[in-house]
Amino acid sequence: MTDPRLPRYQQIRDFIARAIAHREWATGEPIPTEAELAKVHGVAIGTVRKAVDLLVSEGLVERVHGKGTFVRRPSFANSLFRFFRYSSDESETLMPGGHVQDRRRVMPPEDVRKSLQLAPNQYAIQMKRLRTLGQKVVLAEDIWLPADRFKGLLDLDPAALEPLLYPAYETLFKVLIVRAEETLSISLANASMAKILGVHEGAPLMAIERCAYDQDGRPVEWRRSHGPAAGFRYRVEVR
Numbered sequence: 001m002t003d004p005r006l007p008r009y010q011q012i013r014d015f016i017a018r019a020i021a022h023r024e025w026a027t028g029e030p031i032p033t034e035a036e037l038a039k040v041h042g043v044a045i046g047t048v049r050k051a052v053d054l055l056v057s058e059g060l061v062e063r064v065h066g067k068g069t070f071v072r073r074p075s076f077a078n079s080l081f082r083f084f085r086y087s088s089d090e091s092e093t094l095m096p097g098g099h100v101q102d103r104r105r106v107m108p109p110e111d112v113r114k115s116l117q118l119a120p121n122q123y124a125i126q127m128k129r130l131r132t133l134g135q136k137v138v139l140a141e142d143i144w145l146p147a148d149r150f151k152g153l154l155d156l157d158p159a160a161l162e163p164l165l166y167p168a169y170e171t172l173f174k175v176l177i178v179r180a181e182e183t184l185s186i187s188l189a190n191a192s193m194a195k196i197l198g199v200h201e202g203a204p205l206m207a208i209e210r211c212a213y214d215q216d217g218r219p220v221e222w223r224r225s226h227g228p229a230a231g232f233r234y235r236v237e238v239r
Contacts, residue, residue: 008043012051015041020060020071023216027178030068031061096131096138098163103127103154105147112144115211115222123147125154129165130196131225138231140196143223149175165221166212175220180212186229197228204229 004011016031025031032040034048041048052069055061062072108116108124118124124144131139143165145153150173153161161168169175185207194201205226212221 008041009047009050009054012037012041012043012048013054016051016055017058017060025071027071027073027176030070033068096133098161098165099130099132100158100161101128101130105154108144112222116144116146116219118146125150127161137197139225139227140193141223141225143221145221149173149220169220175214177212177214177220180210183209185209187226189226193226197226199228206232 006014016037019025020031031037034045034052037048037051038045052061052063056063056069059072061069063069104126105123106126108118108126112124113120113122116124125147127141127143127145129141129143130137131141150169153173156172160172166177169177187205187207189197189199189201189203189205191201193205194203197203197205199205206229208225208227210221210223210225211219212223214220
């Protein structure tokens with residue numbers, strides 16, 4: 001519940017954010033106009049505009065000139081590369097390709113089962129994927145999906161899942177990912193991972209674990225990505 005001591009624009013921001021979280025407006029749909037929100041909340045349009053400005057800066061909504069303000073479709077295409085940056089000799093930012101190496105239907109390990117909220121007898125699909133620049137592997141990913149949500153995935157041509165997975169999830173399986181939680185940690189390369197990433201055994205790696213959720217709040221993907229620690233960068237703005 002919004003703290004009534006907060007400024008009115010902050011309260012309105014919280015009201016809209018809560019409505020989006022409860023899916024009162026679907027991704028891509030417009031929220032009420034600023035005039036309508038001002039009337040509902042009994043405030044000036046400038047107060048509503050300040051609230052919407054906050055939501056725009058947070059990436060929850062986007063303004064489309066001449067059309068209105070819409071619930072923003074999240075994009076995770078570049079999210080890992082907040083942490084790993086790859087550039088050409090001309091300092092151009094490069095986006096690694098994605099290549100699915102292996103897919104299978106198996107019983108998941110306990111940590112994955114709990115993360116995906118699967119019953120003890122439920123199967124999952126495990127995918128191994130490599131992210132590459134040219135011939136060089138820069139990230140190795142272990143990806144898990146609930147098997148009952150992704151029926152037919154094992155029969156697909158791998159090209160249908162490349163270079164990005166989330167658009168394929170939405171198009172082929174009607175699974176729209178709207179948010180994700182990530183955890184960073186440090187590990188050491190075992191013999192297998194060292195060979196894949198082209199580093200020596202025992203080299204430090206950054207591990208990023210992500211659990212992604214659909215618009216109903218259900219976990220639909222768990223993944224762990226490993227990359228050489230030498231390529232890791234972390235930047236955050238503190239205010």
